[in-house]
Amino acid sequence: MGRKVLVLAEVKDGNLRNVSYEAIAAAKTVSEGGEVVGVLLGESVRNLAEGLIHCGADRVVVVENDKISNYSSDGFSQAFLAVVNEEDPEAIIFGHTSLGKDLSPKIASKLDAGLISDVIDVEIAGENVVFTRPIYSGKAFEKKIVTDGIIFATVRPNNFVPLDKDESRSGDVSTLEVEIKDLRTIIKEVVRKTSEGVDLSEAKVVVAGGRGVKSADGFKPLQELADVLGGAVGASRGACDAGFCDYSLQIGQTGKVVTPDLYIACGISGAIQHLAGMSNSKVIVAINKDPEANIFKVADYGIVGDLFEVVPLLTEEFKKLKVNA
Amino acid sequence: MNIFVLLKRTFDTEEKITIENGSINEDGAEFIINPYDEYAVEEAIQVRDEHDGEVTVVTVGGEDAEKQLRTALAMGADKAVLINVEDDLEIRDQYTTAKIIAEYLKDKEPDLIIAGNVAIDNGTGQVGPRVADLLGIPYITTITDLKIDDNHVSVIRDVEGDEEKIEATLPLLVTAQQGLNEPRYPSLPGIMKAKKKPLEELELDDLDIDEEDVEAKTKTIEVYLPPKREAGKILEGDLKDQVQELVSLLHKDAKVV
Numbered sequence: 001m002g003r004k005v006l007v008l009a010e011v012k013d014g015n016l017r018n019v020s021y022e023a024i025a026a027a028k029t030v031s032e033g034g035e036v037v038g039v040l041l042g043e044s045v046r047n048l049a050e051g052l053i054h055c056g057a058d059r060v061v062v063v064e065n066d067k068i069s070n071y072s073s074d075g076f077s078q079a080f081l082a083v084v085n086e087e088d089p090e091a092i093i094f095g096h097t098s099l100g101k102d103l104s105p106k107i108a109s110k111l112d113a114g115l116i117s118d119v120i121d122v123e124i125a126g127e128n129v130v131f132t133r134p135i136y137s138g139k140a141f142e143k144k145i146v147t148d149g150i151i152f153a154t155v156r157p158n159n160f161v162p163l164d165k166d167e168s169r170s171g172d173v174s175t176l177e178v179e180i181k182d183l184r185t186i187i188k189e190v191v192r193k194t195s196e197g198v199d200l201s202e203a204k205v206v207v208a209g210g211r212g213v214k215s216a217d218g219f220k221p222l223q224e225l226a227d228v229l230g231g232a233v234g235a236s237r238g239a240c241d242a243g244f245c246d247y248s249l250q251i252g253q254t255g256k257v258v259t260p261d262l263y264i265a266c267g268i269s270g271a272i273q274h275l276a277g278m279s280n281s282k283v284i285v286a287i288n289k290d291p292e293a294n295i296f297k298v299a300d301y302g303i304v305g306d307l308f309e310v311v312p313l314l315t316e317e318f319k320k321l322k323v324n325a
Numbered sequence: 326m327n328i329f330v331l332l333k334r335t336f337d338t339e340e341k342i343t344i345e346n347g348s349i350n351e352d353g354a355e356f357i358i359n360p361y362d363e364y365a366v367e368e369a370i371q372v373r374d375e376h377d378g379e380v381t382v383v384t385v386g387g388e389d390a391e392k393q394l395r396t397a398l399a400m401g402a403d404k405a406v407l408i409n410v411e412d413d414l415e416i417r418d419q420y421t422t423a424k425i426i427a428e429y430l431k432d433k434e435p436d437l438i439i440a441g442n443v444a445i446d447n448g449t450g451q452v453g454p455r456v457a458d459l460l461g462i463p464y465i466t467t468i469t470d471l472k473i474d475d476n477h478v479s480v481i482r483d484v485e486g487d488e489e490k491i492e493a494t495l496p497l498l499v500t501a502q503q504g505l506n507e508p509r510y511p512s513l514p515g516i517m518k519a520k521k522k523p524l525e526e527l528e529l530d531d532l533d534i535d536e537e538d539v540e541a542k543t544k545t546i547e548v549y550l551p552p553k554r555e556a557g558k559i560l561e562g563d564l565k566d567q568v569q570e571l572v573s574l575l576h577k578d579a580k581v582v
Contacts, residue, residue, distance in 0.1 A: 073454070073464065098484045102466045105419070105454035114420050114542025117449035130546070136446055139342040140349065143547040148540070184463035188479075189490040199485060205581075229582065247504045248486035253338050253445055254360050254503060262581040273338045280551065283579045285571065291559070300557040301574060303567050313568040318582065321572060 002034025003090035003151070008080065008103075009040050009052055009060075010095055016048050018202055019095030019155070021055040021162035026155045027093045028056055028163065029122050030129050037061060037087060041079045043069035049173040056163040059171040061087065067180040070190075071099050074183045077106050082178040084111070091129075091151035097201075100154045113149045120159040120259070137253040137276035157202045158259055193246065198232040200249065205231025206260045208251055208278070211238040212267015212288065212307055219245055221311040222266055228318045234258065234278075236268045252277035264314075266307040270295025287311065326378030326495075327433060328369045331426060331440035331452065332397060334390040335359040338445065348548055358393045361441025363508040364501035368471060369439050370401040371506065376473060378436070379403045383429065385422050387411035391524065398519035399511030405524040413529045418541040419447075423455030425539055428532050430460060435496055436476075442467045442500035450500070457498035465491055467502035 005027040009020040020038075027036045038052035038060040049060040063079040080103070084092070092107070094100040096118045108115035120141075121132040128145045131153050135142050146152070200206065207226040209219050219233060226233045234256070235249040251258055253276040263281035268274060270286070270293055278284070279298055286299035287307045296302045303310050336342075337355035344350060358366070369380045381404040382397040384390045394405035408425055410417065430438070438460075440453035450466070457464035469488070470481035476495040481488050483502045511519070529536065558574075560567040575582045 098467070101450050102454065105423075105451040106458045106464075108420070108451070109423070109455045109458035114418060115449070115451055116543055117451060133448075135448060135548070136336065136342050136349075137448065138551070140344065140548060140550055142545045142549075144543050144545050146542060147544045148542045185465055185491050185493045187489050187491050191488040191490070193487055201485065246486070248483065250503070257448075262575065262579075272341070276338075279554070283575065283581045284554075284557070285575070286557075296557070296559060298554050298557075300554075300579070301571055302557060302559040303564075303571065304559060305564055305567070309564060310568060313565060314572065317568050317572040321576060321582065 002032045003030060004035045004037065004087065005031045005091040005093060006037050006039055006083065006087060006089040007057065008092070008094045008100070009038050009048070010097060010099055011040070011042055011045055011048060016051050017095065017097070018162070019097055019157040020052065022157065022160040023093045023095050023155050024052065024056040025160045025162050026119070026122050026153070027091070029124065030091045030093065030151060032124060034090070035059070037089070039063070039080065039083050041068050041076055046173065046175070053169050053171040054165050054167050057171060060173045062173060062175050063178050064175065065178060065180050067183060070187050072183050072185050072187065073103055073106050074185065075180050076103050077110065078180045079178050080107060081110055083176055086176060089150070094154045096154035096156045104152070104154050108152055111150055111152070113152050114146050116144050116146065116153040118156050119153050120156050122153070134257065134280070137257055138280050139276055156259070158204065193248065198230065200232040200234055201256055201258060203232035203258070204260050205229040205262045206234045206251070206258055206278070206281070207231055207264045207266065208234035208236065208268060209239050209244070209266050210236040210268030211242060213239055213244055216244050218308070221308065221315070225264070225311055225315045225318070228315050228322070229262070231260070231262070236274045265295050265299070266311055268295055269293050270298065326373065326376050326436045328373055328378055328380045329430060329433070329435045329438045330362070330365045330369045330380060330382045330397070330402065331438065331456065332362045332366065332382050332384045332393060333359040333441070333444045334384065334386055334393045335444055335446045342550065344548055344550055356389065356393065358396055359441050359444045361443055361445070361501055361503070364503070364505045365439040365441050366397045366400050366402060367506045367508040368501060369437070372437065372471070372473060381406060383408065383426060385410060385425050394524055395519050396511060398522045398524070399515040400509055401515060404522060407524065407526045408532070409526055409528055413536060414539070416541045416544060418543045419449055419451035419455060420542045421539045423452045423459060425529070425532070425534060426452070427456050427459035428534055429527070430456070437473070437495060438498040440498065440500045442502050453498060453500040462496045462498055463493055464498040464500070465493065466500040468499045469502050469504040471499060471505070
């Protein structure tokens, strides 16, 4: 009974990424009582298998090979497909991350399968596994099902709640030897431009700056606030176009779409394209000098004022909160 | 060099989305070239100008997509192809679209295929990598820089803000990320020339494709709008007091901190 579901775990800087646990949670629903099998790919990743089992995987299959010490679509697809071949699952779940987005279509193509990308919810409705996903950058939503073949979906980070960690859980960890060859794309260098801190698309708190930030330096108070809150800094397109920050921070219809618990918009007017990137945040706070700014229409709480006055005050207040907690 | 660009017609970013009879309402909506595909068109033109060759823009859709193809031609593409599936396919998903494009490209000997990394309407980013896999060629997604020397390619790939420098050889498919280039506006002479450039229209029959071969593997069963956010609270009073009140609300009421 139930479905066997493979979950591709993701590793970054020697640790399991949060989305791995979230994908396991989604897989549990899809499995309807069947087996959830974690899949770990890399050079030396076996030690991370336990973490997957503690958060709900029934067992883990590890493929270790020096050819997949770094991600490549050729290397990872050979490794993952070998596991699929061995395990013959009814469903597959990946995280909708840079790696997940790059790899999942190739796997789907090789399996002659459909793929439902970037899902924020999954439910069982009778015989169907129904996935919910945003469309038009979150201006609308659709529910989708697979009508033929394997069930394959990628889950948006920060939307599924991981199962509680249970260190008493145990499960089998097996190794699969896979020959990996003919890698057609070679990574020559990796340049880390993002801080070691929180990943914008996984952050529970985002402090974002718009044109009102006025300069690259203007982001400093926002970074301080983000640090105190354990969050990440984002930006509107206006701030990026003006050269105040890198495009990797851009939130919006042609940037990242984020769904944090708390989104603090500083000096952001709230153009429709920006809203598309953050309007599904749980709580939105807006700080803007202009009381007519569009952002106030979607904000749960608003302060009309100069962000350079308000943001440092907020940082101080949150510091006090942490001390008293 | 045979350069192909995969292009999609999408809603303009300003458009509000409304639903009628269970599907997205297209009446009166403005359509554009998917912004990420604009980067692809621009890059293809730059590569052609530097290395010689021909840029063909391909789209799968309906007659309306002709307009976007003409815009790409006006930017500087040499040829356009519309694979018109309006009459043949009611339901399409990324599996379908990719299979059709791959079938069209399989005998064209592409050296370089450029697509936008994601379409702003469906937001899956699947088609580029699927097409590459079906054609048996390598791919690199979300690139912000492309250099070609003979048939050696080096790209910079954006990975959630970090950069990877990657090397490969042609033939290759790449997908464009923001920052790859600044797409040009079609010039008036460009628009005039575009009217005379070849725009070929093909249907599934012309490609020897049976509907069953490309039948969608997934289906949308419902489309809906997000619940409207209720009006929020603009705080009042002394700035320091407002800040204290906000922190208290976020901690005790909203419980997000």
